[in-house]
Amino acid sequence: MGKWVRMVGVVAFVAMALLLPLSLTAAPTKKRWRIAIVPKALTGEYWVRCQRGAQAAAKQFSVELLFVGPSAETEVDKQIDIVENLLTRGVDAIGISPCDGKALVPTIDRAIEKGVPVITVDSDAPKSKRLSYIGTDNEKAGELAGQQLAKLMGGKGKVLIINGVPGAENLMQRIKGFKRAIAKFPQIRIVSEQACQSDQTLALNIAENALTAHPDLGGIFGVNAPGAPGAAQAVKAAGKAGKVKIVGFDALPDTLRFCAEGVVQAIIEQRPYRMGYLAVRYLKDVLEGKKIPNLVDTGVDIITPQKAKQLLTGQRP
Numbered sequence: 582m583g584k585w586v587r588m589v590g591v592v593a594f595v596a597m598a599l600l601l602p603l604s605l606t607a608a609p610t611k612k613r614w615r616i617a618i619v620p621k622a623l624t625g626e627y628w629v630r631c632q633r634g635a636q637a638a639a640k641q642f643s644v645e646l647l648f649v650g651p652s653a654e655t656e657v658d659k660q661i662d663i664v665e666n667l668l669t670r671g672v673d674a675i676g677i678s679p680c681d682g683k684a685l686v687p688t689i690d691r692a693i694e695k696g697v698p699v700i701t702v703d704s705d706a707p708k709s710k711r712l713s714y715i716g717t718d719n720e721k722a723g724e725l726a727g728q729q730l731a732k733l734m735g736g737k738g739k740v741l742i743i744n745g746v747p748g749a750e751n752l753m754q755r756i757k758g759f760k761r762a763i764a765k766f767p768q769i770r771i772v773s774e775q776a777c778q779s780d781q782t783l784a785l786n787i788a789e790n791a792l793t794a795h796p797d798l799g800g801i802f803g804v805n806a807p808g809a810p811g812a813a814q815a816v817k818a819a820g821k822a823g824k825v826k827i828v829g830f831d832a833l834p835d836t837l838r839f840c841a842e843g844v845v846q847a848i849i850e851q852r853p854y855r856m857g858y859l860a861v862r863y864l865k866d867v868l869e870g871k872k873i874p875n876l877v878d879t880g881v882d883i884i885t886p887q888k889a890k891q892l893l894t895g896q897r898p
Contacts, residue, residue, distance in 0.1 A: 616864050617647040617667045619677040621654040626833050627806055627853050634857030642865050654746050654779040657681045664688050674868055676860035678703040682750030698867040702860045704751035715859050715877040717851050722881050723755030726828050727762025729847045730800045733826040737768035738799025741791040743784050744776040745805035752804050777807055784811025792819050803829030813839035832884055840889035848884040855879045
C-alpha cells in the first residue's frame, strides 16, 4: 500500500512539474509600443516643448518614444529619409509634423500601407492617408492674427507678411485666414509677402528692406516663430517701435521680450506641449484598436505686452 502511495505521489509531482512551465508562459506579456514623433526640426524652444509633452505621455502610458527629426525646417528630403529609416527599424506608429505637406504624402501613405499608423502633428498633410491631425486650427488662428493686426492699425495702412517655409501646410492655412480677415478692411493693403525660411536673421533683413521701400509701413505679420522677433529687431532699430504694429506666432524668449517692451503687440501662442502629449496618447490608442478623432484642435492663446511681462517674471497671467 505504501509503495503505491509513493508511486502516486511521484506521478503527481512529475505531472505538476510538467504543467508548471506551461502555466508560467500561458499569460502573454503586454507589448511595449515603439512610437516615433518626427518634428519639423529638433532645434528651437517650440519643438523642445513638444518633445516634453511627448515624453510625459510616453512615461504615463509606458511606451518607448523616439523623438527624431531634421536639423532645420527646410530639410524636407532629410525628413523623408528619417521616416523611411524608422519604417526599416520597425517602429509601431509615427506622429509627424511635415516640413512640406505635399512632399511627405507618398511617405506617409507608404507607412500606412505597411500597417504603421501615422498622424500629423502641428502641421498637416490633408491629402495623405494619415489617421488624424493634432494641432492648431491654423486657418482660424491666422484669421485671429489678422483681426488683431487690423484692430491695432486702426483699420488702415500697409502690411508686410513674413512667411516661414513655403509649402508648409500650417503656414499656408494661417496666411489664408489672415488674408480673409484683412479683406474686411478695404483701407489695409498687403504690400509684400516674403519667406524667411524660418531664419530670424533673414526675417530681420526682409523687414529692414520693407521699411526702406515703404516708410509708411503700418503693420507686420510674422507667420511662424522667427518672423515676429526678426521684424521687431528691424522696427526697433529704425526707431519705429509702437508705430509699426507687429503680430506673430509662438512665445519664444526673444518674442516675449519684444512683446513685453511693446515692440510686438500680440503673440498668437500655440500649445506644442499638448500636441506632443496627445500625439503619443492617440497613437497608443490606435495601436490598441481604439478609435481616435480625425481632427483635434489644441487651441491658441493671445499674449499681450502685459501678459508677456507677467510670463517673463514668472507670474501667471
